[in-house]
Amino acid sequence: MALVLLPGLNNLIEDISEEKKLPAQVVETALREALLKGYERYRKTLYLGINENPFEEEYFSNFDIGLDLDQEGYRVLASKIIVEEVDSEDHQIALAEVMQVAEDAQAGDTVVLDVTPEKEEFGRMAASTTKQVLSQKLRDQQRRMIQEEFADLEDPVLTARVIRFERQSVIMAVSSGLGRPEVEAELPRRDQLPNDNYRANATFKVFLKEVSEVPRRGPQLFVSRANAGLVVYLFENEVPEIQEGSVRIVAVAREANPPSRSVGPRTKVAVDSIEREVDPVGACIGARGSRIQQVVNELRGEKIDVIRWSTDPIQYICNSLSPARVENVRLVDPDGQHAHVLVPPDQLSLAIGREGQNVRLAARLTGWKIDIKNSQEYDQSAEDAIVAELITHREEEESLQKEAEDRLAAEQAARAEEDARLRELYPLPEDEEEESENIENDTSSLEMNYNDEESKDSYIPEESNSNEDRER
Structure with a gap:
């Protein structure tokens, strides 16, 4: 068959690669997969109205698309097995037919044939399928690259720019690093701050919450302004002592979205110092509150309490x-x-x-x-009596939980024992195979031991010819 020409193929691949921020090889792979789906659709339309679809799920697994970038076109290729009698023309080819071209051909060999249909026969429906599949494949490749790019990101805090709004979510543009293209991330309603003003092109610091697989949409980025990790990151950037390691953040409790509008967002941060002469609370607050004020400004006025951590629970x-x-x-x-x-x-x-x-x-x-x-x-005595009842109730619950766990473990052990007994009475095929293998291994080991013993018994030391040896 003749090559199906696609004028401007190279320019098309370059344009898509630049627009979608994908490597040219990825675009070529997506194009081949799309053309193959179009060919499948073309083949299936030939049977419409004649009979039921004769093609199984993996029917076209031996087909492929060969792109010719020099001549800007493509071919449909099929790998076929050489047989004496052909049962499936799409998967097999007669030995006699091949021998007309290659006399040394043998049954069982595989040949690759050009089965490209004429361009006029390809049909509008198949061409439309190719376009749809190509768009879908490119989106899948984009999302897959996004997942790989952001999944192992060392710095989970990103600078995000507001693009648009979808329902109650804010769609933002984020980048994984300098020179990297921007991709879309979703900021759900529950992860937004009540004091934020999300207007178009406004920039915010966001915490990369997760890269998850959404059904029918592929990998998606979800960011948060309410995550406690954002507070930790802001303090690490503002406090040199934290970067140096002399001060550490032990715990963070944050309520970025209080249950009532009358209560504002608030965070408590527990800090500790590795060096005795360093005041961890003073280091985080800074001179005249300059350091903590930067954090508060980024969080749009959120109240932050910095307290000293202690090993003594009473003091803490x-x-x-x-x-x-x-x-x-x-x-x-x-x-x-x-x-x-x-x-x-x-x-x-x-x-x-x-x-x-x-x-x-x-x-x-x-x-x-x-x-x-x-x-x-x-009233200490009355309170102690109430607490004693609570302790008794807690201990009873723990005892019941322990009994339930022990009972479950005993039931599982009894079930395992019963299963083992039944498998002894009614062995499964894999058990019989394993047993036969063990017998063979035991037999071979016995034969080996027997040969070893036999070789030991048959060993006779050489006679010594010297008089000195005889005397010995």
Whole structure:
């Protein structure tokens, strides 16, 4: 068959490569796959209205497209097996027919034949399929490259530019590095900040939350402005002591989207110093609050409490409730990490915070369950009785959980034992094969041992001809 010409093929590949930011080889591969799908559609249309579709799922697996970039065209190629009698003309070719061209041909060999249809026969429907498949393949390649490019990104914080809005999400343009092309990322509603003004072309720092596979859409980038990792990154950039390693961020608790509009976003950061002479809180705040102000500005006025981390849970809990003043902390249930914090009446609302935000963040930061109590109304004996009931209830739940786990383990062991017994009575084919292999291995090892013993018995030392040896 003649070569199907595609005038301007090289320019087409270059234009697509530049527009889609894809290598030319990737575009060529997508074009070959699209032309092959178009050929499949062309073949299937020949049977429309005649009979049912005779082509199985892998019917065209031996077909391929050969691009000729010099002459700007393509051919449809089919790999066929040489046989005596042909059952499928698309997969086989008669030996007698091949021997007319190659006398040394043999049955079982494979030949590649040109089966390109005439351009007029290719049809508008097949050409339309080729265009659709090419667009889809190019999108798939773009998404695959995006996934590979961003999946192992060392720096998860990116500079993003607002492009458009889709429903409640903001579509942003991000880049993985200097000189790299921009790609689209989605900022969902739950990851937006309430104080942000998302207008067209506005730029923001965003945290790369995940690169996930979305059904029917392929790999997608999801970014966040509400992730605690963004706070960590901003402090690392603003505080040289963190970059040097003398100060470290131990924990972060963030509520970027409070449950009520009357409560603003707030974050608590626990820091510690490796060197004694370095004040970790002062290093993060900076002179006259200059360093923390840069972080607050990037987060559009979000309140940030920087507190000192401590190995002592009592001191750590006291620090976490800043700016409230704490009188006493009672660790009423250390195993269950439950604490009562006693504060003066005038500090009660400050310790709890508006709608409980302050104590909620402190609990997340420390990992302890914190109950704020009025120090003047605190009845220790009554509170201890309540806590004792809670401890008893917790221990009962843990005991029931342990019993359930033990019972499940016993049931699984009994089931495994029963399965083993049944396989002994009614062995599966793979068990019989394994057993026969083991017998063969045992037999060969016995024969080897027998040969070894036989060789030992048959070994006779050479007679010594010297008188000295005889005397010995």
